Amino acid sequence: xxxxxxxxxxxxxxxxxxxxxxxxxxxxxxxxxxxxxxxxxxxxxxxxxxxxxxxxxxxxxxxxxxxxxxxxxxxxxxxxxxxxxxxxxxxxxxxxxxxxxxxxxxxxxxxxxxxxxxxxxxxxxxxxxxxxxxxxxxxxxxxxxxxxxxxxxxxxxxxxxxxxxxxxxxxxxxxxxxxxxxxxxxxxxxxxxxxxxxxxxxxxxxxxxxxxxxxxxxxxxxxxxxxxxxxxxxxxxxxxxxxxxxx
Ligand code: 13P
Numbered sequence: 001x002x003x004x005x006x007x008x009x010x011x012x013x014x015x016x017x018x019x020x021x022x023x024x025x026x027x028x029x030x031x032x033x034x035x036x037x038x039x040x041x042x043x044x045x046x047x048x049x050x051x052x053x054x055x056x057x058x059x060x061x062x063x064x065x066x067x068x069x070x071x072x073x074x075x076x077x078x079x080x081x082x083x084x085x086x087x088x089x090x091x092x093x094x095x096x097x098x099x100x101x102x103x104x105x106x107x108x109x110x111x112x113x114x115x116x117x118x119x120x121x122x123x124x125x126x127x128x129x130x131x132x133x134x135x136x137x138x139x140x141x142x143x144x145x146x147x148x149x150x151x152x153x154x155x156x157x158x159x160x161x162x163x164x165x166x167x168x169x170x171x172x173x174x175x176x177x178x179x180x181x182x183x184x185x186x187x188x189x190x191x192x193x194x195x196x197x198x199x200x201x202x203x204x205x206x207x208x209x210x211x212x213x214x215x216x217x218x219x220x221x222x223x224x225x226x227x228x229x230x231x232x233x234x235x236x237x238x239x240x241x242x243x244x245x246x247x
Contacts, residue, residue, distance in 0.1 A: 051087020
């Protein structure tokens with residue numbers, strides 16, 4: 001069975017004053033629950049301090065993207081090695097906002113995930129369909145194709161996390177139905193089994209898209225849902241911890 005991962009994604013939100021939320025979350029997830037991990041992915045500017053504040057707790061800190069290279073002439077970019085050095089143990093790759101704003105293709109995402117593994121941190125590989133793709137009945141085909149193309153070569157099942165985030169559910173309050181999530185997560189699990197065999201059962205598949213304290217219980221109860229990737233509701237410790245409590 002896969003472990004459960006309750007992960008926050010702060011996106012481009014948070015100043016140093018917001019780090020009080022990290023301290024509150026770190027306090028709320030300690031002592032750790034068995035087989036349930038907590039993670040907050042923060043902007044690069046906050047990473048070192050967030051990691052310092054979380055050090056004595058069960059809270060993991062992660063980055064939100066990384067470059068494919070270890071170092072070099074890439075002004076403004078941050079490598080996976082830099083994230084690891086700053087205290088990150090996870091990094092989100094292929095978020096739909098990165099795919100849309102920075103033209104990150106699944107091929108690039110696979111290289112970013114490989115870079116994370118090279119640096120010794122766990123990539124959370126995001127996939128998800130647009131509203132138009134769902135309306136045309138192609139959601140499963142699109143998302144499983146994205147997953148296949150975004151997996152790094154040579155990874156083991158123990159070293160990756162997948163997040164299904166329907167684009168139309170992100171930041172909209174339009175959460176996917178339990179039936180749609182069940183169907184998609186089953187399809188993703190079979191797709192992972194084609195690549196990793198029986199070990200695919202160890203890979204956490206997170207759901208993301210308007211997950212809140214009031215809908216988290218139903219979503220987390222779905223068979224192949226092994227946690228959440230939470231945007232808006234991860235910015236406040238009380239909301240994040242209320243979701244963590246349902247896991
Ligand atoms: P919301 O929870 O704000 O919809 O964001 C989801 C998301 O994009 C997490 O990566």
